[in-house]
Amino acid sequence: xxxxxxxxxxxxxxxxxxxxxxxxxxxxxxxxxxxxxxxxxxxxxxxxxxxxxxxxxxxxxxxxxxxxxxxxxxxxxxxxxxxxxxxxxxxxxxxxxxxxxxxxxxxxxxxxxxxxxxxxxxxxxxxxxxxxxxxxxxxxxxxxxxxxxxxxxxxxxxxxxxxxxxxxxxxxxxxxxxxxxxxxxxxxxxxxxxxxxxxxxxxxxxxxxxxxxxxxxxxxxxxxxxxxxxxxxxxxxxxxxxxxxxxxxxxxxxxxxxxxxxxxxxxxxxxxxxxxxxxxxxxxxxxxxxxxxxxxxxxxxxxxxxxxxxxxxxxxxxxx
Amino acid sequence: xxxxxxxxxxxxxxxxxxxxxxxxxxxxxxxxxxxxxxxxxxxxxxxxxxxxxxxxxxxxxxxxxxxxxxxxxxxxxxxxxxxxxxxxxxxxxxxxxxxxxxxxxxxxxxxxxxxxxxxxxxxxxxxxxxxxxxxxxxxxxxxxxxxxxxxxxxxxxxxxxxxxxxxxxxxxxxxxxxxxxxxxxxxxxxxxxxxxxxxxxxxxxxxxxxxxxxxxxxxxxxxxxxxxxxxxxxxxxxxxxxxxxxxxxxxxxxxxxxxxxxxxxxxxxxxxxxxxxxxxxxxxxxxxxxxxxxxxxxxxxxxxxxxxxxxxxxxxxxxxxxxxxxxxxxxxxxxxxxxxxxxxxxxxxxxxxxxxxxxxxxxxxxxxxxxxxxxxxxxxxxxxxxxxxxxxxxxxxxxxxxxxxxxxxxxxxxxxxxxxxxxxxxxxxxxxxxxxxxxxxxxxx
Ligand code: SF4
Numbered sequence: 013x014x015x016x017x018x019x020x021x022x023x024x025x026x027x028x029x030x031x032x033x034x035x036x037x038x039x040x041x042x043x044x045x046x047x048x049x050x051x052x053x054x055x056x057x058x059x060x061x062x063x064x065x066x067x068x069x070x071x072x073x074x075x076x077x078x079x080x081x082x083x084x085x086x087x088x089x090x091x092x093x094x095x096x097x098x099x100x101x102x103x104x105x106x107x108x109x110x111x112x113x114x115x116x117x118x119x120x121x122x123x124x125x126x127x128x129x130x131x132x133x134x135x136x137x138x139x140x141x142x143x144x145x146x147x148x149x150x151x152x153x154x155x156x157x158x159x160x161x162x163x164x165x166x167x168x169x170x171x172x173x174x175x176x177x178x179x180x181x182x183x184x185x186x187x188x189x190x191x192x193x194x195x196x197x198x199x200x201x202x203x204x205x206x207x208x209x210x211x212x213x214x215x216x217x218x219x220x221x222x223x224x225x226x227x228x229x230x231x232x233x234x235x236x237x238x239x240x241x242x243x244x245x246x247x248x249x250x251x252x253x254x255x256x257x258x259x260x261x262x263x264x265x266x267x268x269x270x271x272x273x274x275x276x277x278x279x280x281x282x283x284x285x286x287x288x289x290x291x292x293x294x295x296x297x298x299x300x301x302x303x304x305x306x307x308x309x310x311x312x313x314x315x316x317x318x319x320x321x322x323x324x325x326x327x328x329x330x331x332x
Numbered sequence: 333x334x335x336x337x338x339x340x341x342x343x344x345x346x347x348x349x350x351x352x353x354x355x356x357x358x359x360x361x362x363x364x365x366x367x368x369x370x371x372x373x374x375x376x377x378x379x380x381x382x383x384x385x386x387x388x389x390x391x392x393x394x395x396x397x398x399x400x401x402x403x404x405x406x407x408x409x410x411x412x413x414x415x416x417x418x419x420x421x422x423x424x425x426x427x428x429x430x431x432x433x434x435x436x437x438x439x440x441x442x443x444x445x446x447x448x449x450x451x452x453x454x455x456x457x458x459x460x461x462x463x464x465x466x467x468x469x470x471x472x473x474x475x476x477x478x479x480x481x482x483x484x485x486x487x488x489x490x491x492x493x494x495x496x497x498x499x500x501x502x503x504x505x506x507x508x509x510x511x512x513x514x515x516x517x518x519x520x521x522x523x524x525x526x527x528x529x530x531x532x533x534x535x536x537x538x539x540x541x542x543x544x545x546x547x548x549x550x551x552x553x554x555x556x557x558x559x560x561x562x563x564x565x566x567x568x569x570x571x572x573x574x575x576x577x578x579x580x581x582x583x584x585x586x587x588x589x590x591x592x593x594x595x596x597x598x599x600x601x602x603x604x605x606x607x608x609x610x611x612x613x614x615x616x617x618x619x620x621x622x623x624x625x626x627x628x629x630x631x632x633x634x635x636x637x638x639x640x641x642x643x644x645x646x647x648x649x650x651x652x653x654x655x656x657x658x659x660x661x662x663x664x665x666x667x668x669x670x671x672x673x674x675x676x677x678x679x680x681x682x683x684x685x686x687x688x689x690x691x692x693x694x695x696x697x698x699x700x701x702x703x704x705x706x707x708x709x710x711x712x713x714x715x716x717x718x719x720x721x722x723x724x725x726x727x728x729x730x731x732x733x734x735x736x737x738x739x740x741x742x743x744x745x746x747x748x749x750x751x752x753x754x755x756x757x758x759x760x761x762x763x764x765x766x767x768x769x770x771x772x773x774x775x776x777x
Contacts, residue, residue: 013547013589016582053571054578077688077769119770231635232453233684234677236642239617240416247414270766272684273634283451285631293609297635300613301642320606327607328571 017057020250024048024308025220025257026062027193029108030142031169036191039168040140043108045223045308046259051246052306053328063329064303066318067108067144067311068100069265072123072131073115079275081291085315093131094138101139104315110144111135116157117148125157129164136165144171144261144311146195155182162186171195171261171309174225177208184215195261197225200237202245206255213255223309224258230267230274231298238262242305262302265313268295292316300324335388337365343381344374351375393584394594396535396560396621398425398462398513399489405461407562407621408595413581416647422595423644424615425622426636427462429493429599432469432478439478442628443485449633454651454676458637464491464515464624465503472502479503483510491515491537491624497524508532513562513622515539515597519549526556535560537597541567543579550591561594562621567601570611577619595621605632613639651676655699657726658683661692665733668693668775670761670768671719672740673700673708681765689769691776694731698722705740716749723754738775741767 026047031037043065050058074091075083089096093111100106113128115121132145145161147154159182162172173195175183180196187194196212198205205224213219226245228238242260249257268274274294277287284290295317299310303325312318341361352373354360363369364385371377371385395409405425412418430442443463450459465482467475475494482490483506490512492503500514516537517525529536538553538561540546546565553561565576580596583589598615602608605627615623616639625633645651655674660683661667672682674697686693698719700708708714719739729735737756739746741763751758762771 015579053574056575232638236645240647243414244416270684284634285629290631293606293631294635296606297613300610304617324610
């Protein structure tokens with residue numbers, strides 16, 4: 013019997029987040045993702061030089077729709093994004109923080125771009141790990157907010173998003189000017205994913221500073237769509253498609269915690285068991301699926317889910 | 333692996349004698365490849381050719397059935413490595429092992445819990461499938477008694493777990509009608525196990541620590557006349573198991589490697605609940621035909637079953653919900669009315685957001701042939717007329733004392749026409765379902 017080893021010709025781009033003093037930033041650590049020349053965790057037929065990494069999510073406004081199980085570990089820190097970020101790094105050993113500026117959304121508090129920029133500066137001061145910075149999803153507002161946030165973090169080599177097919181120019185220009193990486197978002201569509209990467213790169217953006225957000229769904233809520241889009245994209249990348257050879261970022265926490273099975277209490281659904289375990293596991297299981305299809309950066313929420321997925325990644329990366 | 337017309341032609345007598353009713357052997361071969369005639373129309377074909385064609389017409393991964401009746405488990409017969417290439421056909425069986433040294437009371441309790449791992453999601457039943465009984469007592473009669481207890485207390489498929497054929501033989505006496513999975517054959521016991529499997533017409537697990545040894549074992553079992561086999565590569569780290577599962581699937585599908593043309597069973601190695609769930613879901617997504625678990629808490633099992641449901645959904649045929657009016661929460665005649673499509677993902681996303689808003693709401697799910705809002709709108713399956721017709725036929729006007737309708741933000745262009753066609757006052761809702769809670773709460777303020 014001869015084993016069937018795939019000899020891929022392509023390679024996922026290597027993207028580095030965070031600039032240390034040497035690179036002109038103030039981070040004390042860096043995160044590198046990508047570089048795979050094999051399908052996820054098939055170590056015997058290619059390189060998987062960098063383990064997938066988990067970023068913990070911090071919001072600039074106290075979350076209103078989080079269930080108790082998710083709020084509890086953070087306590088009062090949910091009211092103070094800087095404290096929240098510090099807690100993630102110190103207590104939960106996060107190596108990457110994702111600041112989501114949801115509070116700048118016209119419908120969720122309408123904070124100003126200046127507020128957002130100040131917060132980014134404060135967090136950069138308080139924690140020394142690399143940052144991911146996200147807008148609120150309101151195109152118009154994001155164009156002013158993210159421009160300011162990018163400027164405030166100039167030289168720190170953050171990862172900023174999301175650029176979309178219809179709204180990428182302003183963000184790409186800021187990220188280029190301030191030396192950041194960028195997230196290209198596409199709505200579970202491989203052609204649009206490619207198109208966004210082409211558009212961004214046509215502005216002179218280096219391919220190895222782009223990360224793709226394939227917009228995943230939670231376990232049980234459309235997870236399989238992104239699962240297959242990611243598998244297709246990863247196969248195409250390993251076959252040599254340069255415009256799909258970006259690492260993936262997956263917003264696992266944000267999606268998983270919208271699922272009824274994650275949020276419902278055991279008094280609402282006694283047959284589903286204890287929610288204090290069920291919620292974090294729902295998030296962890298969503299993470300497992302995207303890891304098996306090539307997720308490189310996972311943005312997550314619950315400390316228990318983060319810890320367990322980290323363990324899972326470690327056991328896989330031991331390479332057997 | 334199916335042969336092409338030319339491939340079949342090479343095996344025919346090539347005399348063009350026309351006895352088959354076709355002008356040439358090649359013409360006959362083409363019809364055979366298209367499955368339009370059967371081989372016996374050619375009187376001169378050799379025994380060898382018959383055999384070759386038979387094995388070529390078999391599916392690359394054999395369908396194996398464990399159990400009998402409604403709760404039988406069918407695994408295997410998969411055709412692709414990635415679900416987007418076609419689909420995955422036979423969902424992974426999920427099961428548990430019970431040791432025969434446990435007390436009768438504990439066994440009954442365990443089975444009660446296992447039987448309850450039966451849920452409904454997105455309109456589909458998702459449940460566990462198989463109970464393994466392992467002979468730890470080294471006492472054949474005790475094993476048999478426990479097997480009987482299990483038979484009486486669950487309808488799920490069974491697996492008999494021991495590497496001692498004499499124990500399995502005794503258990504089979506009590507359970508062979510239920511077509512249990514024998515677990516299993518090793519290089520040391522395969523002759524005895526093969527005989528039991530053959531005599532009782534039950535499937536058999538072949539266990540070997542490496543792929544090479546597994547190949548030898550399966551060939552030996554085939555020689556003994558066993559064809560219903562489930563493969564096992566023993567205790568491994570997750571990464572190594574992933575490699576084995578991938579190799580077995582690739583070799584069976586891409587190389588038509590017969591010894592690996594069977595489904596695979598995987599036993600989780602982690603006892604920790606979170607890690608076990610992660611391990612199990614890994615095997616579910618990557619090709620396992622059966623995954624045997626240690627933990628059976630509903631919060632551990634539900635996400636694994638959901639993962640299976642997701643992975644085994646047909647990518648070509650999106651799940652739909654019934655087009656009708658859904659009542660979310662304690663609705664009354666003032667409750668808002670939201671309209672959406674019947675694509676199940678769209679519907680359930682809207683439903684989840686409406687639920688989280690805690691505002692009782694009617695959701696009118698219109699028949700869009702299972703397309704999402706924008707796709708359906710573009711394909712003219714979600715139009716002013718079709719929405720108006722749905723409102724009328726579902727009789728929503730009899731349920732509420734108002735005529736305010738909320739439509740998805742993406743189809744705001746429909747507003748005017750829809751007001752005309754339906755007589756309802758249209759409000760444009762958010763584009764994304766995630767905006768629903770805020771929208772609904774503002775509405776009722
Ligand atoms: S009967 Fe057989 S040998 Fe004769 S023409 Fe047909 S296929 Fe050829």
